[in-house]
Amino acid sequence: MTFCSENFPDDPSILGATDLLRRIPPQHFYFDQNLNRLRPSSAAFEDDGDGDPMSVYLSSVLTAETREPSTVLAGHEGYALASITAALAREHLQTVHRDPLPEESSHAVVCGDKESGKKNAPKRKFALAARWVIAPPAPAA
């Protein structure tokens, strides 16, 4: 029994195709010259500063509530919204656990070691695979 499976067990009702949305602050995206595109840093896919697992928002809950993904960016000017799938998270030995908050019913956490694995470290895989749901805002002229 691992810490995550005990405290944040995987929820099989969250389908693999479900998008896990993650707010990306402006300090966490940049232009990758190798890929020739803007992408989030691996640092955007680490657990919280207090050690809690990484927060995400479930696209399935937003859809069920007929809410736009942009609602999870409310009040966060300059942020972008990236997504990875639940299947990708599980492929990298993470659990995906519902954790609804009073202010955000779609909140969930992704629990597991995100650092180990060199090139295959989950945080790097997530950063490279992340899709922009709401792309970073264009820099001010």
Next chain:
Amino acid sequence: MAEILDEAKLRAVRPKEWIRTSGRTKPDSRILECYLRREKHPFVSYHSDLRTRCVTRVRVLDIREGTARQRSSPAPRVPITTGGYVQTVQTLIELLELPGGWNSYKASPIRKENVNFAVELLARLMRVETPAPNVVPKVRGGVQLEWHTRGVNLEIAIDSPEHVTFFAEDSQVHEEAVEEDLNESTLARWIDRISE
């Protein structure tokens, strides 16, 4: 005489830390300059224009002063007066202004000792031709320096001055990616790959 005056100026500055302990406030340019000098960042000082931003530009100090300091320390790889280095230092300093929760989750403020370490490490590693890294704050107060260019992915993670690791891979050659604790001679070889 100039050196004596500088020393006197350094001693006169109070408080000694440029970020006040009573709360996260805008850095004072004079105190910041003294801080950087005291921490032996040899070439750079900062000026702030309080009407616009906390840190607005970087001034390159007298190159002769830097040359003299270089002689007394073991052969630095580079002159660190390049625009890329100066720009990076400025970005690093600005990270110190991030409040707790800066990522909208529960990120910690960036710790001064990590910024300080990054500034000194880059001074030893960067060459004139080295592009500026992407400077990325970490959620637990650390700093990450990243280059993604010339087929190379290089990330230096400074979680604390005692815990520094780096990840490097070159997609253009068939060799295994590396991830290990700080080793400046190995890092220098990776820096060479991304420097024109």
